[in-house]
Amino acid sequence: MVYSLPEEVLEHVFSFITLDKDRNAVSLVCKSWYEIERWCRRRIFVGNCYAVSPSIMTRRFPEVRSVELKGKPHFADFNLVPEGWGGFACPWISEMSRAYPWLEEIRLKRMVVTDESLELISTSFKNFKVLVLSSCEGFSTDGLAAIAANCRNLRKLDLRESEVMDLSGHWLSHFPNTCTSLESLNIACLGSEVSFSALERLVGRSPNLKILRLNRAVPLEKLSTLLCRAPQLVELGTGAYSSGIRSDVYSSLSKAFLGCKELKGLSGFWDVDPSYLLAFYSVCSRLTSLNLSYATIRSPDITKVISQCPNLQRLWVLDHVEDSGLNAVALSCKDLRELRVFPSDPYIADANVTLTEQGLVSVSEGCPKLQSVLYFCRQMSNSALITIARNRPNLICFRLCVIEPRAPDYLTLEPLDVGFGAIVEHCKELRRLSLSGLLTDRVFEYIGRHAKRLEMLSIAFAGNSDLGLHHVLSGCDGLRKLEIRDCPFGDKALLANVAKLETMRSLWMSSCAVSYGACKFLSQKMPMLNVEVIDENGSLDSRFDSCPVEKLYIYRTVAGPRSDMPGYIRTIDRDRVNTIS
Amino acid sequence: MDGTLGLLGGIHGGADGGGGGDGGGVPSCGSILTNSKEDDTMNDQDMLAEVSSSYPVDDDLELGLGLRIGGGGSNAIQEGSRILRPNSCSSSSSSSSVNITNSSIAGFKKSAIDSVSPPNAASVVGWPPIRRAHRMPILANRIKSERKEYSSRAKSYLSVKVNMDGTLIGRKVDLNAHNSYETLARTLENMFYGRQTIGRSRLLSGTSEFVLTYEDKDGDCMLVGDVPWQMFVSSVKRLRILRSPKSRNCI
Numbered sequence: 001m002v003y004s005l006p007e008e009v010l011e012h013v014f015s016f017i018t019l020d021k022d023r024n025a026v027s028l029v030c031k032s033w034y035e036i037e038r039w040c041r042r043r044i045f046v047g048n049c050y051a052v053s054p055s056i057m058t059r060r061f062p063e064v065r066s067v068e069l070k071g072k073p074h075f076a077d078f079n080l081v082p083e084g085w086g087g088f089a090c091p092w093i094s095e096m097s098r099a100y101p102w103l104e105e106i107r108l109k110r111m112v113v114t115d116e117s118l119e120l121i122s123t124s125f126k127n128f129k130v131l132v133l134s135s136c137e138g139f140s141t142d143g144l145a146a147i148a149a150n151c152r153n154l155r156k157l158d159l160r161e162s163e164v165m166d167l168s169g170h171w172l173s174h175f176p177n178t179c180t181s182l183e184s185l186n187i188a189c190l191g192s193e194v195s196f197s198a199l200e201r202l203v204g205r206s207p208n209l210k211i212l213r214l215n216r217a218v219p220l221e222k223l224s225t226l227l228c229r230a231p232q233l234v235e236l237g238t239g240a241y242s243s244g245i246r247s248d249v250y251s252s253l254s255k256a257f258l259g260c261k262e263l264k265g266l267s268g269f270w271d272v273d274p275s276y277l278l279a280f281y282s283v284c285s286r287l288t289s290l291n292l293s294y295a296t297i298r299s300p301d302i303t304k305v306i307s308q309c310p311n312l313q314r315l316w317v318l319d320h321v322e323d324s325g326l327n328a329v330a331l332s333c334k335d336l337r338e339l340r341v342f343p344s345d346p347y348i349a350d351a352n353v354t355l356t357e358q359g360l361v362s363v364s365e366g367c368p369k370l371q372s373v374l375y376f377c378r379q380m381s382n383s384a385l386i387t388i389a390r391n392r393p394n395l396i397c398f399r400l401c402v403i404e405p406r407a408p409d410y411l412t413l414e415p416l417d418v419g420f421g422a423i424v425e426h427c428k429e430l431r432r433l434s435l436s437g438l439l440t441d442r443v444f445e446y447i448g449r450h451a452k453r454l455e456m457l458s459i460a461f462a463g464n465s466d467l468g469l470h471h472v473l474s475g476c477d478g479l480r481k482l483e484i485r486d487c488p489f490g491d492k493a494l495l496a497n498v499a500k501l502e503t504m505r506s507l508w509m510s511s512c513a514v515s516y517g518a519c520k521f522l523s524q525k526m527p528m529l530n531v532e533v534i535d536e537n538g539s540l541d542s543r544f545d546s547c548p549v550e551k552l553y554i555y556r557t558v559a560g561p562r563s564d565m566p567g568y569i570r571t572i573d574r575d576r577v578n579t580i581s
Numbered sequence: 582m583d584g585t586l587g588l589l590g591g592i593h594g595g596a597d598g599g600g601g602g603d604g605g606g607v608p609s610c611g612s613i614l615t616n617s618k619e620d621d622t623m624n625d626q627d628m629l630a631e632v633s634s635s636y637p638v639d640d641d642l643e644l645g646l647g648l649r650i651g652g653g654g655s656n657a658i659q660e661g662s663r664i665l666r667p668n669s670c671s672s673s674s675s676s677s678s679v680n681i682t683n684s685s686i687a688g689f690k691k692s693a694i695d696s697v698s699p700p701n702a703a704s705v706v707g708w709p710p711i712r713r714a715h716r717m718p719i720l721a722n723r724i725k726s727e728r729k730e731y732s733s734r735a736k737s738y739l740s741v742k743v744n745m746d747g748t749l750i751g752r753k754v755d756l757n758a759h760n761s762y763e764t765l766a767r768t769l770e771n772m773f774y775g776r777q778t779i780g781r782s783r784l785l786s787g788t789s790e791f792v793l794t795y796e797d798k799d800g801d802c803m804l805v806g807d808v809p810w811q812m813f814v815s816s817v818k819r820l821r822i823l824r825s826p827k828s829r830n831c832i
Contacts, residue, residue: 344719
């Protein structure tokens with residue numbers, strides 16, 4: 001007897017299943033579940049926009065309300081991906097405007113978006129609510145004007161760290177007076193001044209505004225005006241944080257902050273004048289998130305602020321915080337989950353800043369909930385890493401950058417293999433790891449053996465031979481993204497682990513030792529992979545098989561080779577492999 | 582089932598190349614499917630054997646089946662192992678600052694393999710890995726310190742006016758070009774008398790009919806030579822060469 005629930009009941013049950021992983025599992029159960037699930041899936045995440053085509057997505061999932069796409073590889077953030085590589089949002093937006101009239105949310109990361117696309121978004125979706133453009137480029141303030149003018153129910157406009165062609169600040173005035181739905185506005189990446197009166201009016205008529213991140217051009221004197229209009233703010237990004245020494249500015253600012261009873265997160269702080277720092281003193285005890293990574297203030301001032309924030313969960317700061325500041329963090333911020341320490345000037349040998357491995361060790365000791373670390377420093381030792389690993393086995397994300405490439409343990413002059421080995425051994429839930437310093441194949445042996453939950457691994461200037469890469473590819477069962485630069489990894493490891501590549505989202509290798517011939521072989525062997533070779537120097541057609549490729553990007557896909565590549569990128573066409581000598 | 586579930590399958594495709602896992606390798610429109618490992622029985626041994634046996638040993642494909650570190654095989658691998666062996670790493674003492682050569686920058690077009698000296702942080706593209714937005718404080722710092730340097734350099738040229746009693750036209754002398762009273766006095770004598778004195782300057786020794794004085798920060802007229810040179814330089818505003826001690830106060 002076949003017992004089956006009516007569709008509506010199943011649909012209702014499925015509505016409680018939100019994780020993509022679980023939804024995918026549901027759709028595998030049987031044909032009818034697949035059908036029901038695809039009609040009620042509302043949220044799509046595509047981690048690599050070239051892994052699937054827009055029409056495949058719209059064909060399978062006809063009733064989507066929210067789409068998130070990612071384009072360029074992560075290393076594009078560091079100028080390793082050349083101009084014009086791809087990640088064009090246009091075909092996606094065109095297809096979605098045709099197929100999803102009820103789309104509400106679009107989130108794009110590292111994609112190229114044009115003003116035309118923004119205009120299309122603003123006119124195609126009647127109930128459009130959320131637009132997040134993270135590290136995107138290709139559009140101007142004209143496109144933003146279209147969004148402001150046409151999206152009647154816009155709730156969130158978040159430009160994150162996008163590169164916007166700043167034509168004028170008047171785009172903000174395009175928000176109609178009837179627009180009162182704004183909940184989150186992030187314009188921190190914009191260079192030029194927006195019309196302040198338009199901003200003030202917009203803030204004033206948005207009672208649900210919770211997140212406001214201003215750009216540097218908004219002067220400190222005007223900040224209190226905005227705060228008085230929006231005392232319900234939960235997260236604030238200030239503009240420039242200096243104003244000459246003016247006591248009236250200080251007092252109105254502290255009064256305004258006093259009125260913000262819900263404020264939990266602060267960021268911005270460009271050009272900080274330390275004398276204004278404690279204007280937000282009243283907020284400190286409530287703060288859960290503090291981003292001082294643009295604030296070039298020195299240690300005693302930072303320490304003063306941090307010690308007032310016992311509820312801090314996320315702290316982003318420059319290395320001016322120094323070990324002493326981090327000791328204060330370890331003492332005061334017992335709820336800390338995430339720490340990021342950025343370098344104030346990594347390009348000079350002696351930075352005159354005493355931030356060492358000790359700071360991180362202190363925080364690992366003092367902050368029991370610490371899960372996520374991004375740390376730039378100039379020296380590291382195996383003993384420090386082992387201590388950190390033992391202190392904090394609950395680490396999920398550990399990204400360490402010792403600034404000098406291939407820098408050894410500064411105490412013993414040995415490689416940092418054992419230290420990172422301890423990290424992967426003790427932190428069993430580690431999902432993301434970035435390596436640096438002097439590293440041999442041994443560290444990869446440890447990683448392959450212990451880092452079973454690892455999903456993303458970044459490697460630079462490390463390893464001795466293909467064995468290193470082989471350990472990673474064969475051992476890390478959960479690996480999804482692997483990015484490698486300047487390592488002596490060649491063909492052998494890749495060719496011995498071809499199947500692994502299909503279980504991963506992508507593999508990036510630049511300045512390594514993979515040969516053109518190996519790429520051709522891979523492409524022939526694995527039709528579900530796109531093997532893209534990037535060579536900005538010579539002609540790809542005249543490559544000998546033994547030549548090493550400059551940059552290599554391999555990703556799995558059901559969409560076949562892409563057609564929007566610039567001349568210096570080639571997807572190895574498997575049909576042609578046998579005819580090319 | 583296969584048609585519509587083609588996306589979820591993945592049984593076709595690279596199966597003979599080691600299709601690891603049923604339905605595990607194919608991206609769906611959602612996120613990545615969990616990799617079912619039941620069929621992933623091929624272990625590394627088989628992988629290597631499989632690769633070498635189906636490997637077209639072609640004259641044209643120099644993929645180097647016989648890849649040996651330091652042996653024959655492709656040149657790239659050979660150089661890679663040569664440069665990056667542990668002893669070569671330690672000998673280059675990468676922790677200290679290394680002289681950056683243009684060749685090492687060009688070498689990074691291909692790989693670290695080609696450069697002889699290990700990369701220094703300042704010469705490598707995209708290193709250290711900092712996003713564009715976080716490079717701003719670095720720039721701001723640079724501008725600040727450059728401004729400081731510029732203004733301190735500007736102070737290294739310190740010229741003061743010199744007037745002599747009875748002479749209408751004054752002169753200017755750069756105090757930073759001197760590091761003692763003696764050289765200053767000689768210069769002044771040269772300027773105003775047009776001749777050199779042998780031995781100690783007469784201006785300083787008090788044997789001349791003139792005496793060398795200066796106006797300090799407070800505006801007072803002081804005799805040159807009483808305080809250490811550096812202190813003098815930091816407080817002098819102008820110099821005056823006056824007639825004998827019996828002369829009147831400077832105005």
